[in-house]
Amino acid sequence: MSMLDEVLEIIDQINAQDPRMTATVGAAAVPSDLIYGLRMSLVCDRFAPMADDCVKIAARGQYLESWLFDETLASAESPSSPAPTDEQQRAHSADKLAKIMAANGYDDQACNTVRNLLLGSQDASDGRLQLLEDLNGLVFVQFHAQQAIAKFDKANLPQLLRNALSKMSDEALSFAWQVTDDPIITGSIQSIRKNLSPQKKSVYYLD
Known part of the structure; x- marks a missing residue:
């Protein structure tokens, strides 16, 4: 082993x-x-x-x-x-x-x-910390987002999803968009991707 x-x-x-x-x-x-x-x-x-x-x-x-x-x-x-x-x-x-x-x-x-x-x-420059954030976000999308959507009031959902997804890199958000077909989640992902910082758009560790 x-x-x-x-x-x-x-x-x-x-x-x-x-x-x-x-x-x-x-x-x-x-x-x-x-x-x-x-x-x-x-x-x-x-x-x-x-x-x-x-x-x-x-x-x-x-x-x-x-x-x-x-x-x-x-x-x-x-x-x-x-x-x-x-x-x-x-x-x-x-x-x-x-x-x-x-x-x-x-x-x-x-x-x-x-x-x-x-x-x-x-050190954020090596990408590991961002990758860990990405993995947490992807676990949320794939295993917890549906429960959150069902549980929380619709008025609070946009902020909830922003909090959960905004730490993710563009590469991870793109991956998340491909693995979910929920319109609420995909809409939130698209909105976040439009306003990402340059650092979130380039994750060298995953290149």
Whole structure:
């Protein structure tokens, strides 16, 4: 088994402990962090098969043990404690993921790269951070957008979709447009693409 496969297997074993469950079509509910990580890897294989180990590991494990920082779960266990923050969750997941990588043969540079990706502090010039944003956006389009459309009031949908899609690159938005036929989503994608910054229109990492 390769180092990458070993790390991904450990991530899945940990994510399988998530007490929160996500319903899946035609199958039993699955631990939420586990199914999200698997979906990120699936989308990565389709959209960016050339991605390196750092991106693949960050994609699979970006929410590692995130249930420990779920405000509802945390408040039920410790009602008087301050609500955990997203920053605390990201730091915890980043540190734990880096330790898992180091224990399975990855060097300091790779471990620090993944840690910085999860913290959002990776140098943007190499494209990895943008690629991680793209993968999150594509997972939303393919697996969560329909639920959001059904759940949210139509007046709030445009802003919701802008928030979810505006961080994506033009290349990822183009890919998303090809894999969905929902007119609300495709319309939002077209609108966002018209106003993209030059940086979003050129993602060198994917070239």
